Amino acid sequence: DIVMTQTPLSSPVTLGQPASISCRSSQSLVHSDGNTYLSWLQQRPGQPPRLLIYKISNRFSGVPDRFSGSGAGTDFTLKISRVEAEDVGVYYCMQATQLPWTFGQGTKVEIK
Amino acid sequence: QVQLQESGPGLVKPSQTLSLTCTVSGGSISSGSYYWSWIRQPAGKGLEWIGRIYTSGSTNYNPSLKSRVTISVDTSKNQFSLKLSSVTAADTAVYYCARVSTAGADVWGQGTTVTVSS
Numbered sequence: 249d250i251v252m253t254q255t256p257l258s259s260p261v262t263l264g265q266p267a268s269i270s271c272r273s274s275q276s277l278v279h280s281d282g283n284t285y286l287s288w289l290q291q292r293p294g295q296p297p298r299l300l301i302y303k304i305s306n307r308f309s310g311v312p313d314r315f316s317g318s319g320a321g322t323d324f325t326l327k328i329s330r331v332e333a334e335d336v337g338v339y340y341c342m343q344a345t346q347l348p349w350t351f352g353q354g355t356k357v358e359i360k
Numbered sequence: 361q362v363q364l365q366e367s368g369p370g371l372v373k374p375s376q377t378l379s380l381t382c383t384v385s386g387g388s389i390s391s392g393s394y395y396w397s398w399i400r401q402p403a404g405k406g407l408e409w410i411g412r413i414y415t416s417g418s419t420n421y422n423p424s425l426k427s428r429v430t431i432s433v434d435t436s437k438n439q440f441s442l443k444l445s446s447v448t449a450a451d452t453a454v455y456y457c458a459r460v461s462t463a464g465a466d467v468w469g470q471g472t473t474v475t476v477s478s
Contacts, residue, residue, distance in 0.1 A: 249423075283462065285462070285464075287464035287465065289407075289465065296456055296468040296469065296470055296471050297407065297456070297458075297465070297468055298468070299463075299464045299465055299466045301464075302462075302463045302464030302466075303462070303463070303464075306463070308463070308464065308466060340406065340407055342407075342464075342465065344460065344464070344465075347420050348409055348420075348421075348422040348423060348424075349397075349409040349412075350409065351406055351407040351408070351409070352406075353406050354406050354407075
């Protein structure tokens, strides 16, 4: 299985300040079709996960542009340019390049 | 707009079979190129992929659960289902159904809590 490792596991952030989450995979996530199926999910308290970013850097419909994704191969990053109160929650990276699909442990974003 | 809704018993006895259904509304389960998936989350923990069924009916399961899992689809009811046999307390979790495509897991159900206890 591909192991997804996120850092940090907790990220206290001041409102209006940026936040960054790293996700590293144990193997390259480049699929044989040339795509990299790395996505980012947000889970607000008491809610199901919600898709933010797919294929490394594509923002899903309705996702604010303060969220951005980058990376390649085995190293990926989610950035929030200016954290707002509604961004509090746990963020997961997910790989769908190889079965079984796997997730990072989650990074909790909270307000200082 | 496609929506998903999980349903099934909230309490299952150890060694029995957990059975959940995901009802798809706002679109046909047979159209498009989607993987209809089950994912679970123990309380306070992370996400675990259980398995998926493609629009064509082909399935893939997590090897960690493969011997106990069956996912099936009923296109006439626009539903897909999960069966997990020989459950133990370790199977207690919130179970989500989700639609996954090359654009990621873009639609999720609200989740249903299943507790395994006698």
